[in-house]
Amino acid sequence: MLSEHSQKHHNGEVRVAVQTLWTWLLPAMVTARVLPNLGDGLDEPICRTYTLDELLYLDCSDRGLTELPDKLNYDAQALLLSNNNFVSFPVELSNFSQVEILDLSGNRLTSPLPTFLRKFQNLHTLNLSNNNYDSWLSSDTEYNIKRLDLSKNKINSIDIKAFASMPNLSILDLSENRIYDLPPTVFADANNLDILILSRNYFSEVPNFQTQSLRSLSLSNCQIANINAGSLTGMSSILTIDLSMNQIESLPDGIVSNTLQELDLSYNEISVLTDRTFSALPHLAVLDLRGNEFRDVWSTSHFASNPYLREVHVKGNRWSCEGFNVNLLLTYEYLTKDPPKIADRASLICYSPSNVTQLSWQQAYILTWHPNETSMQSYTMMAVFVGIIIGIVITSCVCRGLMSINKPETPRATTETSGINGITTQPRVESVIMRIPLTEDLPPSYDEALLMPRLNASFHSLPDFVDDEDTFDRQCRRSRSIGDLTEPRPRVGERRSIRRTVEIRIN
Numbered sequence: 001m002l003s004e005h006s007q008k009h010h011n012g013e014v015r016v017a018v019q020t021l022w023t024w025l026l027p028a029m030v031t032a033r034v035l036p037n038l039g040d041g042l043d044e045p046i047c048r049t050y051t052l053d054e055l056l057y058l059d060c061s062d063r064g065l066t067e068l069p070d071k072l073n074y075d076a077q078a079l080l081l082s083n084n085n086f087v088s089f090p091v092e093l094s095n096f097s098q099v100e101i102l103d104l105s106g107n108r109l110t111s112p113l114p115t116f117l118r119k120f121q122n123l124h125t126l127n128l129s130n131n132n133y134d135s136w137l138s139s140d141t142e143y144n145i146k147r148l149d150l151s152k153n154k155i156n157s158i159d160i161k162a163f164a165s166m167p168n169l170s171i172l173d174l175s176e177n178r179i180y181d182l183p184p185t186v187f188a189d190a191n192n193l194d195i196l197i198l199s200r201n202y203f204s205e206v207p208n209f210q211t212q213s214l215r216s217l218s219l220s221n222c223q224i225a226n227i228n229a230g231s232l233t234g235m236s237s238i239l240t241i242d243l244s245m246n247q248i249e250s251l252p253d254g255i256v257s258n259t260l261q262e263l264d265l266s267y268n269e270i271s272v273l274t275d276r277t278f279s280a281l282p283h284l285a286v287l288d289l290r291g292n293e294f295r296d297v298w299s300t301s302h303f304a305s306n307p308y309l310r311e312v313h314v315k316g317n318r319w320s321c322e323g324f325n326v327n328l329l330l331t332y333e334y335l336t337k338d339p340p341k342i343a344d345r346a347s348l349i350c351y352s353p354s355n356v357t358q359l360s361w362q363q364a365y366i367l368t369w370h371p372n373e374t375s376m377q378s379y380t381m382m383a384v385f386v387g388i389i390i391g392i393v394i395t396s397c398v399c400r401g402l403m404s405i406n407k408p409e410t411p412r413a414t415t416e417t418s419g420i421n422g423i424t425t426q427p428r429v430e431s432v433i434m435r436i437p438l439t440e441d442l443p444p445s446y447d448e449a450l451l452m453p454r455l456n457a458s459f460h461s462l463p464d465f466v467d468d469e470d471t472f473d474r475q476c477r478r479s480r481s482i483g484d485l486t487e488p489r490p491r492v493g494e495r496r497s498i499r500r501t502v503e504i505r506i507n
């Protein structure tokens with residue numbers, strides 16, 4: 001049994017002999033929808049027949065064929081002859097008058113379309129990708145082809161009337177060829193041309209094509225360095241242009257198109273926009289400027305004439321937030337709010353200066369001009385956090401809390417003495433009141449002590465507690481560390497001041 005691999009290296013006679021044998025022995029099988037694999041003794045069939053999407057397929061791809069086998073099913077609606085060795089269109093093709101899809105990609109064709117294809121009224125897709133065409137010539141015969149794939153050839157010249165013979169042509173793929181330039185009117189007669197793919201060629205500027213019908217043009221990866229203000233004026237229906245991965249360094253003032261909606265300028269070398277750049281694109285809706293050389297944060301006025309702008313991509317630029325003017329904030333808001341236009345908000349980050357690297361435009365602005373607002377937020381966060389901890393401590397020492405309720409005595413003095421110049425921190429006093437009965441001379445637990453502001457600085461001022469433990473309190477007190485107990489006793493003068501303060505408050 002011949003393996004796939006050895007088949008490809010068997011040319012001519014052997015192959016034809018096998019084919020002939022096959023078709024002789026099993027003529028009935030040829031017309032079957034799918035030829036069964038008849039065991040180890042026989043090679044796979046040259047062509048397989050099957051039905052897909054209600055189309056009858058005849059698949060003879062990857063067979064190293066130089067001509068078509070005899071007695072194929074000429075009713076096939078899709079004929080796949082890709083990756084063979086055809087150097088010209090096989091004459092037997094003329095028998096396939098029902099064909100709708102003809103795939104001859106991956107061969108070595110150089111010849112113009114055979115005239116018999118004219119009769120194929122159903123032929124809508126012709127795939128000639130990856131062949132050896134170096135030019136595409138005009139023809140006197142009209143074809144019904146709607147979709148023509150000429151990608152991956154070596155085409156460098158196209159006749160000015162080449163596509164006039166395909167009035168129904170809608171999608172044309174000329175990517176990966178060697179086109180440096182095209183006459184502006186080359187597609188003018190293809191009245192139904194909708195999508196044109198010219199990526200991976202060698203244009204140096206955006207060609208000013210004349211076409212009434214074209215809606216989508218791809219010129220990505222074409223080494224284009226120039227686009228003129230009038231480059232798009234000849235395309236009166238254009239909606240989408242892909243100019244990504246070129247070498248455009250600057251955009252002209254006022255690129256004109258009354259219809260353009262999507263402009264892809266990603267991965268170029270553009271560094272500046274002005275208020276006039278997009279001023280003549282009234283329907284611009286999607287703008288891709290990823291991977292360019294922008295540093296200066298844009299101004300919202302750049303988009304004043306683009307009321308329909310809804311999607312902007314800016315990732316991969318190195319924004320400088322230098323200056324920190326309010327424009328930073330306005331543009332940030334314009335792009336992120338009402339409605340958000342930026343797909344990836346995280347791409348609005350400062351690259352320089354170094355003190356705000358990785359911060360968003362908004363953060364950089366606020367940090368520079370309103371540093372208190374952000375710190376207020378963090379204070380609030382801290383207060384909430386402290387509050388939670390206090391809550392936990394309260395519940396963890398219920399016994400102490402109960403006791404203080406029974407004998408309420410303000411510990412205000414404690415905090416008061418601890419504060420400089422008697423300034424107290426009111427919110428904390430409330431919680432401490434519950435737990436520190438100073439008349440009993442009971443000290444706070446270790447946990448409580450931690451919570452009391454600046455308490456350790458004035459630990460000496462606390463009442464004399466070490467020797468006054470009562471039995472009720474002992475359990476709770478167990479948690480205290482030895483260190484607490486060995487602290488020096490408070491000084492007498494301070495104790496007095498505590499008691500005095502407490503008395504004043506009670507009165």
Ligand SMILES: *[C@@H]1O[C@H](CO)[C@@H](O)[C@H](O)[C@H]1NC(C)=O
Nearest residue numbers: 071074091092093094095096
């Ligand atoms: C198929 O086409 C070839 C060449 O045009 C022709 O000689 C042959 O008779 C055709 N076969 C059938 C079955 O129509």
Ligand SMILES: *[C@@H]1O[C@H](CO)[C@@H](O)[C@H](O)[C@H]1NC(C)=O
Nearest residue numbers: 082105106127128129147149
């Ligand atoms: C043409 O064939 C190539 C390779 O076989 C394939 O990648 C491409 O999608 C085909 N084009 C069309 C229009 O079917």
Ligand SMILES: *[C@@H]1O[C@H](CO)[C@@H](O)[C@H](O)[C@H]1NC(C)=O
Nearest residue numbers: 121142143144145166167168
């Ligand atoms: C183009 O399409 C129309 C409508 O589908 C059809 O009538 C016409 O014959 C086609 N043109 C060619 C050259 O096949």
Ligand SMILES: *[C@@H]1O[C@H](CO)[C@@H](O)[C@H](O)[C@H]1NC(C)=O
Nearest residue numbers: 323324353355356364367368
């Ligand atoms: C960062 O440095 C710039 C000077 O380069 C200064 O104007 C700005 O205020 C600084 N911003 C912050 C948040 O420190």
